[in-house]
Amino acid sequence: MYLQVENLSIAFGGLQAVDDLSFHVNQGEIVSLIGPNGAGKTTTFNLITGFLNPDKGRVLFKGKEISRLTPNKIAQYGIIRTFQKTNLFPGVSVIDSVVMGGYRQVKESWIDILFKTRSFHAAERVLQEKAKAILNFLGLEKKGEYLGKNLSYGEQRLLEIAIALAADPELLLLDEPVAGMNPSESEKVMGIIAEIRKKGITILLVEHNMDVVMNISDRIVVLDHGKKIAEGLPSKVQENPLVLEAYLGKGFIHA
Amino acid sequence: MASEIIQQIINGLIIGATYSLMAVGLTMIFGMMDIINFAHGEIYMLGAVFAYYFTSLLGLNYFESLAFSIILVMAFGFIFDQLVLRKLRNEPTLITILVTIGLSIFLQSTVMLFWGPSPQGIPSPFPQKTIQFGPIFLTPLKIFMAVITVVVIIGLHLMIQKTMLGKTMRAVFQEKEAAAIVGININRVYAINFALGSGLAGLAGVLLGTLFVVYPNMGLIAVVKAFLIVIMGGMGNFLGAIFGGLILGVVESMAAGFISSSYKDLFGLLLVMLILIIRPYGLFGKKY
Amino acid sequence: MRKEIRTISVFSLVIMAILVPLIIPDEYFIHLLINAGLFYMLVAGLNLLVGYLGKLTLGHTAFLGIGAYTAALLNLKLGATFPITLTASILISFVISLLFGLIVLRLRGPYFVIVSLCFAEMLAIVAINWISLTNGPMGLPGVEPPKFYFPGLFEIYLDTKISFYYLIFILIVFITYIISRLVHSTVGRAIISLRENENLAESIGVSAFRYGLIIFVIASVFAGVAGCFYAHYVSYVNPEIFSFSYMCTMLVMLVTGGKGTIIGPFLGCIIFTVLPEALRVAKAYRDPIFGIILIIVAIFFSQGMAGLFGKLWARLKERKFP
Numbered sequence: 001m002y003l004q005v006e007n008l009s010i011a012f013g014g015l016q017a018v019d020d021l022s023f024h025v026n027q028g029e030i031v032s033l034i035g036p037n038g039a040g041k042t043t044t045f046n047l048i049t050g051f052l053n054p055d056k057g058r059v060l061f062k063g064k065e066i067s068r069l070t071p072n073k074i075a076q077y078g079i080i081r082t083f084q085k086t087n088l089f090p091g092v093s094v095i096d097s098v099v100m101g102g103y104r105q106v107k108e109s110w111i112d113i114l115f116k117t118r119s120f121h122a123a124e125r126v127l128q129e130k131a132k133a134i135l136n137f138l139g140l141e142k143k144g145e146y147l148g149k150n151l152s153y154g155e156q157r158l159l160e161i162a163i164a165l166a167a168d169p170e171l172l173l174l175d176e177p178v179a180g181m182n183p184s185e186s187e188k189v190m191g192i193i194a195e196i197r198k199k200g201i202t203i204l205l206v207e208h209n210m211d212v213v214m215n216i217s218d219r220i221v222v223l224d225h226g227k228k229i230a231e232g233l234p235s236k237v238q239e240n241p242l243v244l245e246a247y248l249g250k251g252f253i254h255a
Numbered sequence: 256m257a258s259e260i261i262q263q264i265i266n267g268l269i270i271g272a273t274y275s276l277m278a279v280g281l282t283m284i285f286g287m288m289d290i291i292n293f294a295h296g297e298i299y300m301l302g303a304v305f306a307y308y309f310t311s312l313l314g315l316n317y318f319e320s321l322a323f324s325i326i327l328v329m330a331f332g333f334i335f336d337q338l339v340l341r342k343l344r345n346e347p348t349l350i351t352i353l354v355t356i357g358l359s360i361f362l363q364s365t366v367m368l369f370w371g372p373s374p375q376g377i378p379s380p381f382p383q384k385t386i387q388f389g390p391i392f393l394t395p396l397k398i399f400m401a402v403i404t405v406v407v408i409i410g411l412h413l414m415i416q417k418t419m420l421g422k423t424m425r426a427v428f429q430e431k432e433a434a435a436i437v438g439i440n441i442n443r444v445y446a447i448n449f450a451l452g453s454g455l456a457g458l459a460g461v462l463l464g465t466l467f468v469v470y471p472n473m474g475l476i477a478v479v480k481a482f483l484i485v486i487m488g489g490m491g492n493f494l495g496a497i498f499g500g501l502i503l504g505v506v507e508s509m510a511a512g513f514i515s516s517s518y519k520d521l522f523g524l525l526l527v528m529l530i531l532i533i534r535p536y537g538l539f540g541k542k543y
Numbered sequence: 544m545r546k547e548i549r550t551i552s553v554f555s556l557v558i559m560a561i562l563v564p565l566i567i568p569d570e571y572f573i574h575l576l577i578n579a580g581l582f583y584m585l586v587a588g589l590n591l592l593v594g595y596l597g598k599l600t601l602g603h604t605a606f607l608g609i610g611a612y613t614a615a616l617l618n619l620k621l622g623a624t625f626p627i628t629l630t631a632s633i634l635i636s637f638v639i640s641l642l643f644g645l646i647v648l649r650l651r652g653p654y655f656v657i658v659s660l661c662f663a664e665m666l667a668i669v670a671i672n673w674i675s676l677t678n679g680p681m682g683l684p685g686v687e688p689p690k691f692y693f694p695g696l697f698e699i700y701l702d703t704k705i706s707f708y709y710l711i712f713i714l715i716v717f718i719t720y721i722i723s724r725l726v727h728s729t730v731g732r733a734i735i736s737l738r739e740n741e742n743l744a745e746s747i748g749v750s751a752f753r754y755g756l757i758i759f760v761i762a763s764v765f766a767g768v769a770g771c772f773y774a775h776y777v778s779y780v781n782p783e784i785f786s787f788s789y790m791c792t793m794l795v796m797l798v799t800g801g802k803g804t805i806i807g808p809f810l811g812c813i814i815f816t817v818l819p820e821a822l823r824v825a826k827a828y829r830d831p832i833f834g835i836i837l838i839i840v841a842i843f844f845s846q847g848m849a850g851l852f853g854k855l856w857a858r859l860k861e862r863k864f865p
Contacts, residue, residue: 049746075748083746089739100736104748106729113728114721120728167747291653342842348652349599353798353841360791361834368827475787479664482657490653521668524661531658532646 002027002202003079003171007057008047017043019226020057025171025204030197032205032213035223036246041206042084044223045173048204049081050074061171076104078170082160082177084206088148094159095144098131101166105130134162138192154185161192171202178209190216214238222246258390263512264505269397270466271504272404273459277477278484278496279408280455286491287428287448289348290340293355295456296478297362300471302328302457303464304366307377317380317465325457332453336446344445359474367471374470377461400462407458408497411451424448428491456481476520483527503527560712564705573704577776579816580711581769585789586796586808587718588765593794594802595726596758597738599652601790602659605666606636606763608784610770612670615683615780625689625701629771636767640760648755660787667785682781689775707776714772718765723805725761734758735803788830795837801849810848 003025010018018040025031033041046052048059050071058067066074089097106127112120135141138158143151148159157177164172177193178186190212197203207213213220213234220237222230224246230237237243277299284292302324309320335358343351381395415421426434427444435441459477460469484503488495503523511519564573589603613635614628623631647658670677677683688702689710701710725731734754736744741751774780792815800811819829844851 051742070750071742071745072748072750075746081746083742087740087743087746089736089743092735092739096732100732100744101747103729103733103736103744108729113724113730116724123729163743163747285653291656339838339842346845349593349597350841350845352599352656353794354838356791356794357834357837357841359834360795360837361831364827364830364834368831476664479657479660483661486654486657518668518672521665524665524668528647528658528661531650531654 002029002062003048003204004060005044005048005057006060008044008054008059009056010043010047010052010054017226018047018054021223021226021228022057023221023228023231025202027202028197028200029218030193030203030205030216032207032217032220033223034207034210034213034220035229038225039223039246040226041223042175043226045081045175045204045206048074049079049173075167078168079173080164080167080169080171081173082164082175084175084179086153086156086160088156088159088163090147090149092148093144094140094146094148094151094162095128095131095135097148097159098134098162098166099127101163102127102130102168104167131166134165137165137195138162139188154181157181157189158192161189165196169201171204172196173204173206175206176208177205178207178212186212259512260509262391263508265391265393266397267505267508268501269401269404269504270463270508271501272401272408273462273466273500274480274484274504275497275500276404276407276455276459276462277481278488278500279411279493280452280459281478281481282485282488282491282493282496283448283455284452285485286493287424288340288445290351291348291355292449292452293352293478294335294358294362295355295452295481296474296476297359297366298328298332298453298474299456299460299463299477299481300366300469300474301331301362302460303377303469303473304370304460304471305457306461306464307375307469310378311375317378320377321458321461324461325454328457328460329450329454333446333450336449337442340445340449341442359478363471363474370471374468376468377465379465396466400466403458403462407455411455412493420447480523483523487527487530557716561709564708568705570704573708575816575820577704577707577711579812580708580715581773581776582793582796582812582816583715583808584711584718584765584769584772585793586800586812587722588762588769589793589797590802590804590808591722591725591734591758592762593797594804594807595731595738596734596755598755598758599656600659600759600762601656601787602661602663603762603766603793604785604787604789605659605663606640606766607770607773607789608663608666608670608780608782609636609639610767611774611780611784612677612683612770613767614771614774615686616676618686618774619683624687624692625775626691628775629768632767632771633764636764636770637760640763641756644756644759644763648752648759660790663785663787663790667782670782670785677782680782682779682783684779686774686778686780688778711772711776714768718768719805721761726805730754730757738803791830791833791837795833795840797847798845799836799840799847801847801851804847804849804853807847807849814848 005024006022008018008021009016021040021044033044035041043052047054050066050069050073053068058065060066061077061079066077066079089100092100106123108120108123111117112123132141135144138161140155140158140162143155148156151159161174161177174193178189181189186209193203193205193216205213205217217234219232220234221228222237222240222243229242229246230240277295281292281295284290284295305324305327306320309315309323310317315323339354340351343354379396381399383394385392385394415424423434423439423444424447426439427441431441463477464473480503484499485496487502488497488499503526506526507519507523510522514522563576585603585607589600593599610632613632617623617628617631643662647655650658671680673679688700688707690701691697691699701707733744733749736747736749737751737754745751770784773784796811796815797808798811799814800809801807840847846853
């Protein structure tokens with residue numbers, strides 16, 4: 001198993017935000033984490049990526065325990081995430097942001113930096129080329145010189161994905177990538193996500209948009225009040241009465 | 256020996272209580288507005304300077320001067336917030352810090368232009384004699400200081416818990432956006448908060464200026480101590496600021512009494528650095 | 544096109560800097576330039592930390608003082624010459640900043656600012672009170688000018704203003720080169736990413752702690768170098784060197800010149816050393832004006848003069864090539 005979440009629990013004050021959660025993601029899959037608001041989906045992301053430390057339980061990646069590592073160390077393992085609220089480098093241009101994203105990709109030693117060696121120049125060139133390629137992939141190539149903060153909302157969300165891709169992810173965690181987008185924008189992003197999977201990147205998705213989730217996921221994990229209430233193929237999960245109850249409330253179940 | 260220790264502790268508590276005033280002011284400003292007010296020390300200094308001018312040059316009585324100084328300082332805080340800080344509500348913290356540092360430089364050096372070469376004391380209205388309470392010796396001034404700090408802190412606490420204004424302030428403190436949605440004038444609350452915080456600093460300035468001396472640079476070491484206390488107690492933590500102030504006062508007093516007077520300031524600093532190493536968010540603070 | 548312009552401008556500035564003391568041999572003018580140079584070493588390091596990494600410190604004077612006292616004590620008590628005092632200042636600043644950084648850099652923004660200020664204050668208290676070592680408030684007078692003494696080989700004694708100028712010029716070239724290389728590399732991008740959005744930077748693998756430490760140590764070592772030079776130039780080191788007033792001056796220079804740019808510190812240092820003299824502003828009025836300038840610049844010109852020039856340049860380019 002690629003990513004394993006085992007008995008993960010965390011409480012804030014009196015509130016149990018994540019309660020004994022266990023699930024796994026296999027390599028090459030697209031797994032979606034869904035659930036009503038407040039179910040603990042983003043908290044789970046934060047626990048996996050090191051922004052929060054669990055009270056109980058653990059997270060394993062490729063067999064290694066990563067539960068209490070700092071975010072940057074987890075990123076170094078190849079686990080890259082995006083955020084629910086748009087997170088960019090506000091004063092930096094689009095192309096530079098993506099180049100910055102490539103931090104993990106290139107090693108420049110002190111000697112390289114101070115003496116402008118050939119490997120230094122090669123590394124810089126590689127970063128620029130990869131950044132351009134990623135912008136092309138996402139359709140942002142014309143906006144290279146724009147400052148991140150001056151892009152439209154949809155473009156900013158794409159830029160976030162670009163930065164994450166630049167970080168050379170093996171496992172990509174996307175937190176509500178199409179939130180606030182209109183149908184055509186969402187479709188575009190979903191196409192991109194499918195393409196990302198084709199490149200061999202495993203994806204764990206948090207999303208509210210059911211069309212998107214049902215169409216693209218291999219498996220779905222459903223959370224409610226911090227607990228897992230269902231897991232499995234999209235078609236099965238769709239019919240699960242517990243899931244319907246969680247989303248719609250008790251009065252709406254019909255045979 | 257035991258009575259000496261108790262004496263030092265009491266001394267420390269009284270001075271520490273004044274530190275607490277400053278720290279509470281600072282933590283109120285930080286807790287609500289996310290502003291690290293580096294000019295807090297200069298506002299403390301202004302309180303002392305105003306009181307000095309009122310008593311020595313205008314001949315007003317001590318309590319009137321105290322009141323006027325605090326009012327002036329609060330007005331200054333209110334105006335500064337509305338004129339300058341208001342524009343910076345959404346700017347990164349670095350900018351606001353730089354602005355308050357700029358204000359601090361401006362105030363300190365401007366006062367230096369008018370101040371003479373030597374420190375001055377604010378004349379105390381109380382007789383100089385010492386009164387004995389069991390093993391402890393206190394002067395009327397120190398008793399006054401203790402009483403007024405306790406009264407002000409309790410008053411502040413009551414105001415915040417019981418009055419409409421206090422409730423409004425707490426609302427803004429906890430959830431600015433929600434408070435704005437229900438129609439609270441956030442700007443006004445910020446300004447009042449800043450004015451209150453400044454008033455506390457000014458009061459501390461008058462008190463310590465009477466106990467010790469007044470000079471234009473007095474703000475720096477005061478604001479450093481206030482920051483240390485706020486750090487010790489946790490940013491935005493009212494109770495932490497109070498306890499932190501008392502603790503710092505006592506530690507300084509004990510260090511001065513039993514180790515070395517000249518290094519006493521050092522101990523406060525070392526204490527806080529030690530605390531921060533063990534508990535990076537302060538004694539009572541939480542992840543910020 | 545831009546690269547050629549940049550290389551030519553840098554080159555011409557360097558040539559100008561080399562020729563200036565020969566063209567204007569006025570001692571006082573050179574003294575002003577040396578002052579500007581001293582501040583530059585401090586502000587350039589501060590710029591790395593505050594401008595590029597975005598981490599404010601108020602304790603930069605701590606390392607200025609550490610460097611100065613190290614050099615002064617070694618020279619006065621052991622007769623050490625410049626190469627030795629410089630190496631010692633660098634090493635000691637390195638070690639102390641490393642230890643201090645390891646302890647303190649885990650602290651979030653406001654905490655770090657205050658603790659750094661405390662550190663400088665603590666050193667000041669120690670310098671004032673540890674009279675047997677530092678001679679207390681009286682300070683350490685009589686530090687020799689830089690001497691390069693290799694027995695049997697040669698002996699260079701730099702005791703004229705012009706020689707100081709060239710010495711500091713060389714140091715500045717080194718420092719600027721290192722900073723410029725750093726900033727245009729992975730390290731530079733990493734620290735800028737931390738400044739712009741620390742969470743995002745961490746999520747792509749950048750360690751805030753590691754880079755904070757690296758930059759803090761580099762900046763502090765530069766300050767230590769400035770301190771060493773200060774000791775040999777001014778000849779007299781006292782606890783005033785830790786004063787918050789110097790810290791404020793550095794900040795005003797940095798912010799006005801333009802933080803986060805290479806040229807900013809140059810602009811800031813020259814403006815605030817040369818201009819006050821040129822305008823014959825009385826010293827007492829300087830600080831109030833500094834305070835106001837800091838407020839105004841922080842609010843309205845947060846990019847400093849470098850930013851203003853940058854915008855002007857961009858607008859000019861637009862006009863020329865619409």
